Amino acid sequence: MPDKQLRGRIAVAGVGNTAFGKLYGNDPYDLGARALKEALADAGLSRDDIDGLLVSRIPDYQRFGEMMGLNPRFAGITPGQGRMSGASIELAAMAIHCGMAKTVALVYGNNGRTAGDRYGGEGDRYGSGGAGPWFPYGMTSPGAVHAIMFQRHAHLYGTRSEQLAHIAVAFRRHAGLNPSAVMRDPITVADHQASRYICEPLHLLDYCLINDGGVAIVLTSAERARDLRKPPVYIRGFAQATRLSESYVPPDDFWRAPLEAVAGDVYAMAGAGRDDMDALMIYDNFSPTVLFSLEGFGFCPVGEGGRFVEGGRLELGGRLPTNTSGGHLSESYMQGWALNVEAVRQIRGECGARQVTDAGLVQYICAAPLVTSIIYGKEPS
Amino acid sequence: MPDKQLRGRIAVAGVGNTAFGKLYGNDPYDLGARALKEALADAGLSRDDIDGLLVSRIPDYQRFGEMMGLNPRFAGITPGQGRMSGASIELAAMAIHCGMAKTVALVYGNNGRTAGDRYGGEGDRYGSGGAGPWFPYGMTSPGAVHAIMFQRHAHLYGTRSEQLAHIAVAFRRHAGLNPSAVMRDPITVADHQASRYICEPLHLLDYCLINDGGVAIVLTSAERARDLRKPPVYIRGFAQATRLSESYVPPDDFWRAPLEAVAGDVYAMAGAGRDDMDALMIYDNFSPTVLFSLEGFGFCPVGEGGRFVEGGRLELGGRLPTNTSGGHLSESYMQGWALNVEAVRQIRGECGARQVTDAGLVQYICAAPLVTSIIYGKEPS
Numbered sequence: 001m002p003d004k005q006l007r008g009r010i011a012v013a014g015v016g017n018t019a020f021g022k023l024y025g026n027d028p029y030d031l032g033a034r035a036l037k038e039a040l041a042d043a044g045l046s047r048d049d050i051d052g053l054l055v056s057r058i059p060d061y062q063r064f065g066e067m068m069g070l071n072p073r074f075a076g077i078t079p080g081q082g083r084m085s086g087a088s089i090e091l092a093a094m095a096i097h098c099g100m101a102k103t104v105a106l107v108y109g110n111n112g113r114t115a116g117d118r119y120g121g122e123g124d125r126y127g128s129g130g131a132g133p134w135f136p137y138g139m140t141s142p143g144a145v146h147a148i149m150f151q152r153h154a155h156l157y158g159t160r161s162e163q164l165a166h167i168a169v170a171f172r173r174h175a176g177l178n179p180s181a182v183m184r185d186p187i188t189v190a191d192h193q194a195s196r197y198i199c200e201p202l203h204l205l206d207y208c209l210i211n212d213g214g215v216a217i218v219l220t221s222a223e224r225a226r227d228l229r230k231p232p233v234y235i236r237g238f239a240q241a242t243r244l245s246e247s248y249v250p251p252d253d254f255w256r257a258p259l260e261a262v263a264g265d266v267y268a269m270a271g272a273g274r275d276d277m278d279a280l281m282i283y284d285n286f287s288p289t290v291l292f293s294l295e296g297f298g299f300c301p302v303g304e305g306g307r308f309v310e311g312g313r314l315e316l317g318g319r320l321p322t323n324t325s326g327g328h329l330s331e332s333y334m335q336g337w338a339l340n341v342e343a344v345r346q347i348r349g350e351c352g353a354r355q356v357t358d359a360g361l362v363q364y365i366c367a368a369p370l371v372t373s374i375i376y377g378k379e380p381s
Numbered sequence: 382m383p384d385k386q387l388r389g390r391i392a393v394a395g396v397g398n399t400a401f402g403k404l405y406g407n408d409p410y411d412l413g414a415r416a417l418k419e420a421l422a423d424a425g426l427s428r429d430d431i432d433g434l435l436v437s438r439i440p441d442y443q444r445f446g447e448m449m450g451l452n453p454r455f456a457g458i459t460p461g462q463g464r465m466s467g468a469s470i471e472l473a474a475m476a477i478h479c480g481m482a483k484t485v486a487l488v489y490g491n492n493g494r495t496a497g498d499r500y501g502g503e504g505d506r507y508g509s510g511g512a513g514p515w516f517p518y519g520m521t522s523p524g525a526v527h528a529i530m531f532q533r534h535a536h537l538y539g540t541r542s543e544q545l546a547h548i549a550v551a552f553r554r555h556a557g558l559n560p561s562a563v564m565r566d567p568i569t570v571a572d573h574q575a576s577r578y579i580c581e582p583l584h585l586l587d588y589c590l591i592n593d594g595g596v597a598i599v600l601t602s603a604e605r606a607r608d609l610r611k612p613p614v615y616i617r618g619f620a621q622a623t624r625l626s627e628s629y630v631p632p633d634d635f636w637r638a639p640l641e642a643v644a645g646d647v648y649a650m651a652g653a654g655r656d657d658m659d660a661l662m663i664y665d666n667f668s669p670t671v672l673f674s675l676e677g678f679g680f681c682p683v684g685e686g687g688r689f690v691e692g693g694r695l696e697l698g699g700r701l702p703t704n705t706s707g708g709h710l711s712e713s714y715m716q717g718w719a720l721n722v723e724a725v726r727q728i729r730g731e732c733g734a735r736q737v738t739d740a741g742l743v744q745y746i747c748a749a750p751l752v753t754s755i756i757y758g759k760e761p762s
Contacts, residue, residue, distance in 0.1 A: 061625070065628065073642070
């Protein structure tokens with residue numbers, strides 16, 4: 001696990017995002033640039049303060065740097081996969097801790113909606129999925145992989161599609177309180193059940209949105225963050241683990257091994273436990289992932305995720321407010337980036353009608369072949 | 382610059398490579414896997430000891446992990462650009478220092494020769510170059526960029542093509558002492574001058590080779606490395622800096638700003654100066670880069686690189702043995718990876734007929750829009 005000495009040593013100084021939706025005529029560079037401008041203004045920093053740059057889904061860090069007039073000391077790119085948002089933030093934290101850079105701009109731009117990007121299959125330029133060798137058997141998209149995983153969960157534990165509906169309903173309710181969210185009209189469990197199958201047993205409303213947008217996060221040392229415009233949001237803990245050895249075959253344990261490994265590490269590093277979390281941001285490419293994440297991180301016993309999410313537990317006012325922005329299902333599919341921004345804004349108390357009272361610790365979780373988690377805190381330890 | 386506390390804290394435990402050349406029927410995964418097997422054997426480690434994985438030019442870390450049965454804690458991929466070899470090794474060192482992994486496998490595989498990969502232009506899948514907006518004016522490949530840069534150097538300082546020839550001759554002489562090198566027949570300055578122009582003023586013998594091959598490096602903490610099969614080769618210093626703001630236009634100062642920044646940082650971190658280096662490994666995609674690197678790192682005054690490389694100074698037995706493997710010009714174009722392996726083998730004294738006597742400090746340098754340098758040492762400080 002990351003050295004516990006890193007606890008609270010790195011902080012988020014600024015966050016920014018564009019509008020989300022169909023943004024015709026914008027490429028990922030445009031979207032990333034506009035988000036970065038917002039994040040710099042949020043932090044009270046200028047372009048010249050940036051000495052680290054990590055881009056994701058923006059095709060070329062070099063071209064982005066040229067366009068923005070940046071000459072960072074530390075520069076790089078991560079693949080345009082959702083699991084890479086958390087991994088990128090972790091890389092930036094490592095770079096700052098090691099002295100490679102003082103202030104790292106993390107920049108994401110995605111024009112997949114208007115550009116017609118595909119997820120899975122031959123048109124997939126980002127390696128986002130489909131189950132390689134199983135492709136000829138119909139596993140042609142990430143959704144198909146998650147459908148068969150949920151099918152297995154249902155078989156083993158009796159989980160029902162109606163239980164997934166509670167996730168979609170909760171997140172949509174949150175989106176209704178978020179002016180930036182793309183899908184804001186309330187839905188019911190019945191609406192979820194009546195929505196058409198995309199890949200049975202998953203309905204349309206189990207799927208994330210596909211939108212255009214840009215997101216940026218400015219990370220720096222805790223010391224430096226304390227001198228900037230907004231109060232620092234500290235990175236209390238972070239961790240990652242993989243299950244690559246069976247990554248192209250849906251794992252029968254729903255990535256439990258890496259989820260449990262990351263849970264152990266991230267809580268130990270943060271010096272806080274799952275019961276201390278005031279809100280969760282769970283990577284919800286498809287609604288079943290929320291169940292796998294909750295079970296893998298020990299919020300409920302294995303197999304009981306379906307029952308756990310009933311009764312409004314994930315809603316604002318419930319015990320474990322989750323994806324208060326609306327998440328990927330209802331705000332926008334910014335591949336984890338906007339969920340990390342929402343975590344920061346919750347800690348700062350900037351979330352208006354969807355604010356969690358006294359949010360002191362907010363946890364980001366992404367369940368995938370590479371599992372990541374980051375715990376954000378109002379206090380450094 | 383990286384925290385000086387990192388000096389000597391990370392070490393190379395194992396290195397490996399495949400044969401180089403035309404290796405029909407191998408994809409980058411095959412080549413990387415075979416190199417990794419060699420590196421693990423070299424370190425006396427098994428697959429299960431690997432808890433970090435960074436691949437480069439291998440298209441997908443996930444598929445490589447599945448193929449090799451790896452479940453690392455830390456995993457990722459860097460673009461298949463030459464500057465990313467040094468940057469990847471630096472990332473792995475950071476990950477180990479931060480506790481994200483104990484033992485990181487860095488794996489590179491390139492079947493570009495038999496697969497007909499292009500560098501620059503529409504068939505370029507790796508972003509390796511050509512000068513974006515200048516493409517219609519003939520800047521269709523990295524070689525064209527370097528040709529115009531050398532033209533400018535010649536104009537400013539009177540540098541001559543015959544001086545580049547001394548670089549090619551020196552590296553070819555070294556390749557003749559390296560059984561793994563692809564081009565081993567001696568050449569003369571006259572041969573260089575008689576070789577055809579590829580992009581005037583650069584001749585065929587100013588260009589790197591294009592070969593298939595795989596390279597792997599296993600990195601771990603210095604403490605752990607001391608218990609392994611081979612003596613540790615310590616990372617004494619590393620640094621990076623960029624000049625992205627003008628990256629697609631050949632810079633008039635030959636990347637001097639980031640080269641000087643990296644020089645300052647890497648020597649300070651290593652606690653050693655340029656005069657302490659027993660050998661250099663300079664990224665030689667095209668021979669002029671060697672001049673730019675030597676000048677930018679202060680081995681000779683600005684503009685005097687041409688005179689500096691005359692008279693055998695870069696040859697074994699000269700003051701500054703450089704690219705003792707033959708480098709990219711004559712061993713194989715493994716995009717910096719094999720140069721780092723050669724640095725390790727020189728420190729270990731494993732280089733046979735091309736061994737530098739008592740090689741205690743060997744420096745890797747890559748001049749590009751993202752400049753990197755790594756200093757390897759027999760002792761940790």
